[in-house]
Amino acid sequence: MTRDWDSFLMPYQQAVDELKIKFRGMRKQFQQANEHTPIEFVTGRVKPVDSIIEKQARRYISDELLEQDMQDIAGLRIQCQFVEDIYQIVDLLHQRTDMKVVEERDYVTNVKPSGYRSYHVVIEYPVQLVHGEKKLLAEIQIRTMSMNFWATIEHSLNYKYQGEFPDELKARLKRAAEASFMLDKEMSEIREEIQEAQQLFSYGKGQSVPPRQWNEEEHDENRHHQQ
Numbered sequence: 001m002t003r004d005w006d007s008f009l010m011p012y013q014q015a016v017d018e019l020k021i022k023f024r025g026m027r028k029q030f031q032q033a034n035e036h037t038p039i040e041f042v043t044g045r046v047k048p049v050d051s052i053i054e055k056q057a058r059r060y061i062s063d064e065l066l067e068q069d070m071q072d073i074a075g076l077r078i079q080c081q082f083v084e085d086i087y088q089i090v091d092l093l094h095q096r097t098d099m100k101v102v103e104e105r106d107y108v109t110n111v112k113p114s115g116y117r118s119y120h121v122v123i124e125y126p127v128q129l130v131h132g133e134k135k136l137l138a139e140i141q142i143r144t145m146s147m148n149f150w151a152t153i154e155h156s157l158n159y160k161y162q163g164e165f166p167d168e169l170k171a172r173l174k175r176a177a178e179a180s181f182m183l184d185k186e187m188s189e190i191r192e193e194i195q196e197a198q199q200l201f202s203y204g205k206g207q208s209v210p211p212r213q214w215n216e217e218e219h220d221e222n223r224h225h226q227q
C-alpha cells in the first residue's frame with residue numbers, strides 16, 4: 001500500500017512548529033528576567049521522505065513500526081553557549097508537563113569514536129488534531145555552538161565519503177573535535193565573566209533584547225542536519 005506522506009507527516013510538522021515556539025518562548029522568559037538563557041538558537045525540521053525511506057530500509061523498520069521505531073521524524077536542535085547549558089536544558093525538559101522524556105543519549109560525556117558530541121533527548125509529544133490527540137516521538141539534539149559547527153562539517157563530509165573517511169581525514173576530524181571541546185572547556189572556565197559582560201553589553205543601554213538574538217528567526221534552518 002502506498003503511504004500518503006503529506007497526511008502522515010502533517011502532525012510531525014505541527015509538532016516541530018509548536019516546539020520551536022515553546023523553546024523560543026522559554027528563551028525569551030530568561031531574557032525578560034535578565035537571566036542567562038541556556039537556549040541560544042532553536043531550529044527544527046521534519047525528516048524528508050527520501051531520508052525516511054532510506055533509513056527505514058537500512059534499519060529494517062517495518063511500515064507498521066515506523067512511528068514507534070524511527071524517533072527523529074520530527075527533529076529539533078537547541079544550540080547553547082556553554083556545556084553547562086546543555087544539562088540545564090535537559091533538566092528543564094524533564095520538568096515540563098506538556099511533553100514526556102522517553103529516552104536520553106549523552107554523547108557529551110560518552111563521546112562517539114568519531115569525536116561527535118551532543119545530547120539527544122527523545123520526547124513523546126501530544127499533538128491536538130481535528131479528530132483528537134495524537135502522541136508522537138520527536139528527537140531534540142542539544143549541543144554547544146562549537147559542537148554544532150564540528151557536527152555540521154562532519155555530516156557534510158559524509159555525503160562525499162558515505163561514512164568511509166580516509167584515515168588521515170578521520171584523524172584530523174577527531175583532533176578538530178577535541179580542539180572544539182577544549183574551546184568549550186575554556187569558555188566554561190570563564191563563564192561567569194562572559195555572562196556578566198554580555199549582560200552589561202545587552203542591557204546596559206536599556207535594550208530589552210540582546211543584539212546577538214535579533215536575527216535568530218532568520219537562522220537558516222536548512223542547516224539542521226541529523227547525525
